[in-house]
Amino acid sequence: MAGIATPPSQIVPPPVAPPTVAARTRTQPAPLEPAQTGVWLAIGTICMSFAALTSAMVVRQGAAPDWRHFQLPYLLYVNTVVLMASSATLEWSRRRMATVPVGAASGVYLTLALGLLFVTGQVVAWRQLAAQGLFLATAPSSSFFYVFTALHGLHVLGGLAALSYVLRRLRRIAGPVPRAALRAAAVYWHFMGVLWLYLLVILATRV
């Protein structure tokens, strides 16, 4: 072959389908929504991270006799109720939006407020533990407690950011209701609740 790669000269390129109008419209069954797929994948990967941390906790608890049991602050249970309520208001709002969109955004505002209340409550619970002398490095049990609650809190803040984004789009007078974004944000927000219930159960039984 010559120094430079050249395509064989006698090639007749095979005919390519001429662009038609039909080519532009999708006649396939409606494909999945990327936002929805993306959020489920995110949920999968977050589950994997917390599964890794859970296994680390089990291994660490069995590795040495320095595990220290302590009483979880009661405030955590109040926070749990707040988070569950925030999921309920979001779901109410989402369903209402399909039928009577007027005023349905108020439910999302309520969710945002309850979400912020949850995060604040978690921080107050940290302060209560700190007042008892239980810090991040005090014992492996308190280390895992802070790691779990902090990482969950960060993910909740991410959810709040997503809800704020949806609200910003809802407040636009023109334009369609951002249903896909709202659906995706709602799935994520409900998952935050489920994840918290899981964490509460393992924290309540192990630390």
Next chain:
Amino acid sequence: MTETTAQHHHAPPRGFLRTHVFSLDHKVIGKQYLDLALVAVCTGMLLSWLMRFHLAWPETPIPGLDKVSPNGAAGGVITPEYYLALMTMHGTIMVFFVLTTAPFAGFGNYFLPIQVGAEDMAFPRINMTSFWVTLLAFLVLVSAFVVGDGPPLSGWTAYAPLSAVGKDAGPGQGVGQTLWAVSITLFCVAQLLGALNFITTTLDLRTKGMSLARMPYATWAWFITSVIGLIAFAVLMPACILLILDRMAGTSFFIPGGLVISDRLQPHSGGSPLLWQHLFWFFGHPEVYIAILPGFGIISQILPVFARKPLLGPRVLISCLIAIAFLSYTVWGHHMFLSGMNPFSATLFSVPTLVITIPATIVTLLWIGTIYGAKLRFTTPALFCLGFVSVFVSGGISGFFLAQPSIDTYLHGTYFVVGHFHFVMGVAAMFGIFAGTYFWAPKMFGRMMNETLGKWHFWLTFIGVYCVFMPMHYLGLAGNVRRYSAFTDDYLKPMIPLHRFITIAALFTGAAQLIFLFNLVRTRLRGPKAPDNPWEATTLEWSTTSPPPFDNFGGRPPVVHHGPNEYGATGAAGDYVMQASPPSARPA
């Protein structure tokens, strides 16, 4: 649906910054990843040169090195600690920023959306974010060369407690190791975002007619690699967070009690160093497949193009890739046979390790079956495909031995393992990257790479890597330990001439890469213009212009009527049908 499709439509950018730097276009982002990998691979290779030179001539000063690290190489002679620092940075840079970044993030970003007929990734903003976070991670890592007392020395695996206790553990274990952990955490975030984007794009944005069965093999490989990455990096990230907490916040996840380092009792209790190994290798072994599976896909796609034959058993190939992905999560313990593992557990990890060689062997046989009886067109990409098969087999065979705990106990700490993984994952993946570069350069840059230079590059590299890594198997069998900076023991002294041979071969092989670098730069600047489909290939990227327009298909999404594998095997002109050809088209 209209609303979500509107999400991934974005107008062509204006201005230099938006077009070339902070671009949302997957093609620009793909090239940015490849350029980052190029910088990283040059850095990593330079480090390996320094190490190899020191191994062969341990007392000869390296001019200028004392300027880079006055403590690590006083007078230009590398200290044992600095040798470990170079090794750590070489491994980390190569595994994360070359073998993950180039074949997966780089080529995947550029070609996955085009191959499925989409105009961009599902989430372009997230895509841009993941590149910039990767770049940030790289900068944080290499900053360890100039900040504090140098890079960390705990290896790319950062075994605890060495990696967890801080500056008492040696030079670089203070700031350097923290930078390492932060860098890898950032890298995990970037790769998780990237994998999420790849999977969503593959599932949701395929054009009309692009069923899963018609997806090109490279796209299949990137898709499966993304699934592996989404799970693997999700484990490494929390592990790195725990490591950072052990280092910065005084927790004891990985540091045992009563540990005395540098005559100082470490203020920790009860942590488990093995916990880090488990978490790391649960990521680390799948990471090997994150590095090599894109190569599998690239080779499976390129080989039929130059063999002018359909790939043998495409469904078997996909099944094997899925099997490898699944099994990759069951074998991590084979990196830990030396950790004092119960022999029953070792057997438990040994069996799937041997089983995973079955799909890998089947894939190799499919490639060989594809070229059997074919009239091969010996272009540079074809040569690199054949080279890939060769080095993958050479490296894979030593894996059969290492999979057995009793043999691994002897070989694990020796150069046998160094030779094994450099062949099977390092060089093989690099050959995949080279094959991809020569194959896709016409599409990416709109210009053909020089074939003569390409062939020189191939033959020098191919012979070179065998000279470098084959003797390492012999060294390992002879008991030559790895990670030592000099061989002063009596039983190791006879090995030094062979080490010198390896070093000279490594210097030559590295120098041969300058041919590639020259060819690449020259092509991008002033190579001959490439036609749309120079290789007579079938997949969608060859149905559009070279390089593709901003939205890939000029506003006319292709409709797919054919699989990617329709070659006529006659070798005649037009002996193939492109995926976007009309339904009635047949190979000539």
